[in-house]
Amino acid sequence: MLNPRLDELMTYPFERLSRLLDGVAPPDGVTPISLAVGEPHHAPPSFVATLLAAHADDWGRYPPNRGTPGFRAAVAGWLAARYGLPEGFIDGETHVLPCAGTREALFMFALVAVPQRAAAAAPSAPPPAVLVPNPLYHVYAGAAVMAGAEPVFLSARVENRFLPDFGDLPTDLLDRVALAYLCSPSNPEGAAATLDDLTDLIDLAMAHDFIVAVDECYSEIYDRDPPPGALQAAAAFGARRGDALEHVVVFNSLSKRSSAPGLRSGFVAGGAGAIAAFARLRNFASCQTPLPIVTVAEHLWRDEEHVRTARAGYRARFDVAEASLGGRYGFYRPDGGFFLWLDVGDGTAAARRLWAEAGVRVLPGACLCPDAPEYQPPGARHIRLALVHEPHTIGEALTRLRRVLN
Numbered sequence: 001m002l003n004p005r006l007d008e009l010m011t012y013p014f015e016r017l018s019r020l021l022d023g024v025a026p027p028d029g030v031t032p033i034s035l036a037v038g039e040p041h042h043a044p045p046s047f048v049a050t051l052l053a054a055h056a057d058d059w060g061r062y063p064p065n066r067g068t069p070g071f072r073a074a075v076a077g078w079l080a081a082r083y084g085l086p087e088g089f090i091d092g093e094t095h096v097l098p099c100a101g102t103r104e105a106l107f108m109f110a111l112v113a114v115p116q117r118a119a120a121a122a123p124s125a126p127p128p129a130v131l132v133p134n135p136l137y138h139v140y141a142g143a144a145v146m147a148g149a150e151p152v153f154l155s156a157r158v159e160n161r162f163l164p165d166f167g168d169l170p171t172d173l174l175d176r177v178a179l180a181y182l183c184s185p186s187n188p189e190g191a192a193a194t195l196d197d198l199t200d201l202i203d204l205a206m207a208h209d210f211i212v213a214v215d216e217c218y219s220e221i222y223d224r225d226p227p228p229g230a231l232q233a234a235a236a237f238g239a240r241r242g243d244a245l246e247h248v249v250v251f252n253s254l255s256k257r258s259s260a261p262g263l264r265s266g267f268v269a270g271g272a273g274a275i276a277a278f279a280r281l282r283n284f285a286s287c288q289t290p291l292p293i294v295t296v297a298e299h300l301w302r303d304e305e306h307v308r309t310a311r312a313g314y315r316a317r318f319d320v321a322e323a324s325l326g327g328r329y330g331f332y333r334p335d336g337g338f339f340l341w342l343d344v345g346d347g348t349a350a351a352r353r354l355w356a357e358a359g360v361r362v363l364p365g366a367c368l369c370p371d372a373p374e375y376q377p378p379g380a381r382h383i384r385l386a387l388v389h390e391p392h393t394i395g396e397a398l399t400r401l402r403r404v405l406n
């Protein structure tokens with residue numbers, strides 16, 4: 001048992017998938033294709049290996065908790081250019097920290113925000129709340145529970161552009177929110193919040209004094225327009241609300257942008273107060289990023305060429321998917337990310353049939369929702385397909401999918 005509440009609430013999605021497919025075998029003679037796991041297949045740029053080798057001496061040094069000035073400047077510069085931020089809005093020295101990929105940082109940040117909110121409340125007050133989308137990246141709920149908060153799930157459905165609706169929450173709930181997680185573009189739906197969505201959420205955070213934690217790890221895999229970001233929304237408040245940034249923290253990484261999940265390298269950026277508190281926590285408990293990796297990361301954030309190439313590669317994959325599935329299963333080209341989110345009526349039954357009859361492994365949407373039946377509906381009709389393989393493999397998998405689900 002890890003934590004009774006967590007055990008009851010969330011099983012790791014791939015554990016659920018393994019249980020679901022336990023005892024089910026693909027047909028004889030069919031080569032299985034897994035579209036279940038969202039692991040990029042593009043090669044990271046060759047300078048990654050060269051730089052790692054050139055900086056091998058740095059493996060012998062303890063890495064500083066805050067990374068290097070070069071890394072922080074590269075991230076601040078990238079954010080300014082990507083989101084058109086005003087000069088100095090993000091200062092690498094006060095607003096940026098390295099992290100070992102977004103997963104650990106998304107988790108650990110709750111350990112800062114939740115106790116702060118609890119300390120500000122009366123001892124007899126109900127526990128702080130953490131708003132999380134549903135379906136969700138399981139870490140958000142895990143972080144909320146392990147930090148001692150109540151996770152409150154906000155359904156993301158087609159009628160709300162697949163985004164959680166923060167608009168109608170009761171005041172007594174909002175007053176105890178410590179943190180609101182948002183994933184944009186989202187996993188699994190690929191829905192990007194608009195600048196208005198983001199400013200509305202930051203407005204709400206300012207009114208009720210909570211922090212908006214935006215997981216932007218899919219921000220660079222987009223089809224047409226670059227999705228707006230939460231720092232851009234904070235900057236849009238201008239001098240009118242100079243404290244907007246204090247209510248925002250964003251998380252990004254090289255795992256998707258640079259097809260380098262193995263590097264375990266990302267960043268957290270946001271208000272100086274939140275970043276200082278997070279740096280303090282990380283002095284006790286962080287996975288510091290080794291210096292050779294910090295150096296590689298600095299170069300990757302300064303290079304856009306490899307990102308453009310990967311983006312074009314994903315576009316080609318979506319072209320294949322659209323040609324194969326367009327007009328079926330609620331197909332749409334997502335704003336961002338590399339997942340298809342298909343409405344197949346009963347995602348769990350479809351996943352079993354696809355594995356048993358076609359050797360195609362997909363993740364049922366229900367596995368991306370909390371375990372209890374009352375939380376399942378937002379994902380129950382769907383399956384998630386990661387379009388990370390070569391286009392011809394994707395084409396083959398989708399042909400098999402159509403044959404089974406017709």
Ligand SMILES: Cc1ncc(COP(=O)(O)O)c(C=O)c1O
Nearest residue numbers: 101102103137187215217253255
């Ligand atoms: C929505 C979302 N957030 C965060 C992560 C973690 O990625 P990383 O820790 O590699 O940055 C993932 C990984 O798949 C993800 O899908």
